[in-house]
Amino acid sequence: MKVMKIYANELRMHIINMLTESGSGHPGGSLSAAELLIYLYFKEMNIDSNDKDNANRDRFILSKGHAAPVLYGTLAMKGFFNINELKNLRKMGSFLQGHPDMKKVPGVDMSTGSLGQGFSAAVGVGLGCKMDKKTYRVYTLLGDGELQEGIVWEAAMAASHYKLDNLVAIIDNNGLQIDGTNNEVMKVNPLKEKWESFGWKVIEINGHCFNDMEAAFAIAKQTKGQPTVIIAKTSKGKGVSFMEDQVGWHGVVPSEAERVRAIEELGKAMGSL
Amino acid sequence: MNIATRESYGNILIELGGENQNIVVLDADLSKSTKTAGFAKKFPERFINAGIAEQNLMGMAAGLATTGKIPFASTFAVFATGRAFEVIRNSICYPNLNVKIAATHAGLTVGEDGGSHQSIEDIAIMRSLPNMSIIVPADDIEARQAIRVAANMQGPVYLRLGRLGVPNIFDSNDTFTFGKGNLLKKGEDITIIGTGMMTHRCLEAADQLEKAGIHARVINISTIKPIDEEIIIQAAQETKHIITVEEHSIIGGLGSAVCDVVTNYCPVQVIKIGVNDQFGESGTPEELLTKHGLTSENIYHTAKRVVNI
Numbered sequence: 001m002k003v004m005k006i007y008a009n010e011l012r013m014h015i016i017n018m019l020t021e022s023g024s025g026h027p028g029g030s031l032s033a034a035e036l037l038i039y040l041y042f043k044e045m046n047i048d049s050n051d052k053d054n055a056n057r058d059r060f061i062l063s064k065g066h067a068a069p070v071l072y073g074t075l076a077m078k079g080f081f082n083i084n085e086l087k088n089l090r091k092m093g094s095f096l097q098g099h100p101d102m103k104k105v106p107g108v109d110m111s112t113g114s115l116g117q118g119f120s121a122a123v124g125v126g127l128g129c130k131m132d133k134k135t136y137r138v139y140t141l142l143g144d145g146e147l148q149e150g151i152v153w154e155a156a157m158a159a160s161h162y163k164l165d166n167l168v169a170i171i172d173n174n175g176l177q178i179d180g181t182n183n184e185v186m187k188v189n190p191l192k193e194k195w196e197s198f199g200w201k202v203i204e205i206n207g208h209c210f211n212d213m214e215a216a217f218a219i220a221k222q223t224k225g226q227p228t229v230i231i232a233k234t235s236k237g238k239g240v241s242f243m244e245d246q247v248g249w250h251g252v253v254p255s256e257a258e259r260v261r262a263i264e265e266l267g268k269a270m271g272s273l
Numbered sequence: 274m275n276i277a278t279r280e281s282y283g284n285i286l287i288e289l290g291g292e293n294q295n296i297v298v299l300d301a302d303l304s305k306s307t308k309t310a311g312f313a314k315k316f317p318e319r320f321i322n323a324g325i326a327e328q329n330l331m332g333m334a335a336g337l338a339t340t341g342k343i344p345f346a347s348t349f350a351v352f353a354t355g356r357a358f359e360v361i362r363n364s365i366c367y368p369n370l371n372v373k374i375a376a377t378h379a380g381l382t383v384g385e386d387g388g389s390h391q392s393i394e395d396i397a398i399m400r401s402l403p404n405m406s407i408i409v410p411a412d413d414i415e416a417r418q419a420i421r422v423a424a425n426m427q428g429p430v431y432l433r434l435g436r437l438g439v440p441n442i443f444d445s446n447d448t449f450t451f452g453k454g455n456l457l458k459k460g461e462d463i464t465i466i467g468t469g470m471m472t473h474r475c476l477e478a479a480d481q482l483e484k485a486g487i488h489a490r491v492i493n494i495s496t497i498k499p500i501d502e503e504i505i506i507q508a509a510q511e512t513k514h515i516i517t518v519e520e521h522s523i524i525g526g527l528g529s530a531v532c533d534v535v536t537n538y539c540p541v542q543v544i545k546i547g548v549n550d551q552f553g554e555s556g557t558p559e560e561l562l563t564k565h566g567l568t569s570e571n572i573y574h575t576a577k578r579v580v581n582i
Binding site: 055059101102103109110111113114116117119120121122123124125126127128129131132150151154155157158161162 | 297318319321323324326328329331332333334335336337338339340341342344359360363364367368369
């Protein structure tokens with residue numbers, strides 16, 4: 001797991017650097033998902049950057065598409081494209097669009113950005129997999145604010161109705177959104193009871209703990225007849241002291257001075273790993 | 274025997290489903306009305322009911338398309354294009370996924386259900402989306418061919434289908450060509466362009482006009498997007514007056530599409546016959562069509578008025 005922690009730390013540095021360079025984007029919700037993406041792409045999922053269109057590969061859909069930096073950083077580290085491309089995030093003509101574009105980025109299984117729709121598409125992918133009697137698994141990451149979208153519940157109903165045990169939804173439960181905390185804006189809790197009542201297997205974990213993830217994904221693999229949701233308790237802005245659990249860092253990028261501070265902190269953390 | 278284009282859809286779907294294992298069908302609890310029920314019975318493992326959840330209907334269709342399936346997503350036009358609009362925009366059109374939206378009960382001929390169910394804006398909304406193709410078949414023959422073409426082409430397609438039985442204007446020798454209008458009757462005095470079930474009424478009006486010594490050209494435009502500019506420009510150049518007829522608002526539909534072409538290349542007068550920026554209401558289909566001037570009589574009188582100026 002130490003290697004994974006190093007990867008997550010490296011991913012955080014990529015996120016900070018690419019966002020300061022681009023001048024816009026979403027640091028908070030990207031940083032909170034670093035461990036989750038590293039675990040999925042380096043441990044859990046059956047994918048190969050040299051065979052990106054393999055019909056039997058596992059799929060990942062970033063339903064919280066604004067966290068594109070965490071996906072782009074992970075894909076680059078995994079070899080889907082050159083790390084040097086990250087500095088072109090959000091630039092005109094770059095394939096690294098503000099929200100993931102499947103037509104442009106190798107390794108992206110669905111274009112997302114409009115909340116809830118990635119999850120709905122993931123249900124469709126799960127259905128396609130079952131129809132083909134294939135055994136690949138479908139993973140999708142949602143935000144907790146995203147759960148306010150009605151389509152999420154339409155999709156949750158459908159996934160359960162169609163017994164999609166090949167589908168694992170992960171909720172990046174950092175408790176914050178743009179106008180405030182979830183509780184201030186529009187309560188989404190209780191999450192566990194909601195998802196259980198929709199027929200899902202629910203597992204709650206610490207979203208920054210790899211051991212928790214290992215146990216959770218193992219249970220998900222063994223769960224039959226129903227989809228699984230992993231509610232991952234996370235810290236928005238995790239890894240950068242002045243961003244952690246702060247509402248204000250949803251869609252504001254670090255200045256050059258702030259970038260330097262952040263990279264210094266992450267560097268120190270790297271050193272102690 | 275008048276066959277509704279939704280019926281044509283139900284029938285051809287079963288044929289296509291038998292020919293291509295990749296075709297899957299989704300519905301939103303309306304399969305008896307949309308006629309996808311036939312496919313559902315024959316190929317239950319390839320039919321997905323989304324329940325009364327049109328946004329998820331389209332989202333799931335998009336996801337299925339990424340796995341190589343050819344999804345036909347069906348519900349009433351008002352819900353398909355309205356309720357699920359942004360899902361069509363962001364999950365189907367933006368990534369250019371191979372989803373076919375077969376929307377039935379379009380227009381006023383929904384009838385008694387009333388204004389909440391009568392889509393008079395669906396063509397306008399779909400036109401505004403990049404990557405979306407739009408086909409409005411005029412009869413059973415055209416519908417069967419067009420839906421087959423839609424299944425075999427790449428990219429998002431919106432198929433506008435009706436509840437009401439319509440007389441055939443084509444026969445088995447005619448071929449539907451995507452993107453091409455049909456010159457149904459030659460004439461040099463005025464052009465009448467119809468789409469969907471209105472084309473038949475345009476032909477009826479043209480017959481009446483002949484008796485009055487007016488030679489009307491009649492064109493059927495079933496592919497609204499990408500529209501056949503050539504046939505329209507030629508009509509503008511050669512006949513100088515155009516009337517368009519559609520079971521849709523005069524804002525944003527066939528008439529507007531024709532105006533877009535004509536004003537750009539050969540500005541002539543275009544009179545749009547359609548719903549005049551109003552919602553529908555309960556009534557029989559015929560009463561509603563009459564109220565909104567969608568009759569061969571009104572087309573005839575309009576043409577006479579235009580030509581006799």
